Amino acid sequence: MEKYLEDFIYHLAMERGLAENTLVSYRTDLTGYILFCRKQGLASLAEADRDTVLSYLYKLQMDGRSPATISRQLAALRSFYRYTVREGRLQADPTGELDSPKSPQKLPRVLTVEEVDLLLGQPEISESTGIRDKAMLEVLYATGIRVSELVSLNLEQAHIKNGFIRCFGKGGKERLVPLGDVAARFLxxxxxxxxxxxxxxxxxxxxxxxxxxxxxxxxxxWKIIKKYARKAMITKEITPHTLRHSFATHLLENGADIRSVQEMLGHADISTTQIYTHLTRNKLKEIYNRSHPRA
Known part of the structure; x- marks a missing residue:
């Protein structure tokens, strides 16, 4: 990561002729991002994705950084990633879908418990692909693992009798995640x-x-979950991380402590997990406003 940063700074200085103060600003902003990635257990920029960038910008917001500062940080990240992709060192730019500095303030989109039940009830389990899809959806919601972790699972990593799976997250970090009776049965x-x-x-x-x-x-x-979302007539946008976000939010809504959720999600930094507490606070406000006679 540091080598890519030095090459980028050299490009800004020699090819674009930016002033020294501007170069210092770029270096400071991008060094902060690289340190964040390291704390997340990422060994290279290729392991960082859109959620990594969003989590970093959200952390800046939680640290009290001004909107102008966050906007500048995002602009620096965009320039850095575009240069790195253009040089052929990365295949994808995780900032490409971020339309504006307001994007990091958007909270993860989650399903209600009823919507999850509806989604998970769609596969036709009498068919071999249907029981596979049912098992995958149940495991994903029961464990909150990333889709990349789900599809990377090998047979020996599922310890069904003991009720857990062993997966490897970002940076190859291993963790054990409870499976749950329903997911274990369908698996x-x-x-x-x-x-x-x-x-x-x-x-x-x-x-x-x-x-x-x-x-x-x-x-x-992704194609599979999109198919079942359409079948269930769920109008919310579904992404590969939707069940992971729903898993975390539903646990916190039902009294799970944030440290346990952090461990199950495999977050190196609790600030990444704290975004879900904001979701649960919003729900509490909705309940209060709907229920209190003087709300």
């Missing part, structure tokens, strides 16, 4: 009568495989 059913019909030699290690018997991809899962 067991998938292994018994779904995976055996789908598996091919090239996908032998993968827990979840596609209809060709190879490891399911993140993009493949």
């Amino acid at each position: 067991q059913e998938y292994l018994a009568r779904g995976r055996s019909k789908l598996i091919r030699p090239e996908g032998a290690q993968a827990l979840f495989v596609n209809q060709h018997g190879r490891r399911l991809t993140r993009q493949g899962f």
Whole structure:
């Protein structure tokens, strides 16, 4: 990360001829971002994604930084990522979808408990792909793991009898996450009568495989969850992280402590987890305004 930063600063100085004070500002802003990534357990810029950038900007907001400062930080990140992608060192720019400095203030979109039940009830479990989809959705909501972690799971990482899964998050950090009885039951059913019909030699290690018997991809899962959201007539925008956000929010709404949620989500910094407490506070306000006679 530091090498990319030095090359970028050199580019700004030599090719764009920026003033020394401007270079110092860029270096300071981007060094703060790199330190944040390190604390998140990221070993390289390639591991950072849109949520990483949003979490960093949200942290700046929680630290009391002004909107102007956050806007400047986002502008620096955009320039840095565009340069790095243009030089062929990264394939994607995680700031590309951030339309304005106000974007970091947007809270994660979550489903209600009723919407989750509706979504998870859509797969046709009599079919091999249906029981696979049901197991994946149940595991994702029961554990809150990232979609990338879900599709990376190998067979030996699911400890169904003991009620947990072992996954590797950003930076290769290992964690154990409780599975829950419902998810464990459907995962067991998938292994018994779904995976055996789908598996091919090239996908032998993968827990979840596609209809060709190879490891399911993140993009493949996104298509699956979009399909079931349409089937359930859920009008909210669904992303690969929707069930992860819903998992965290529902736990906090029902009294889970934030440190436990942080550990289950695999967040290195609790400031990343604290965004969900803001969601629960908003819900409490809604309940109060709806229920109190003098609200």
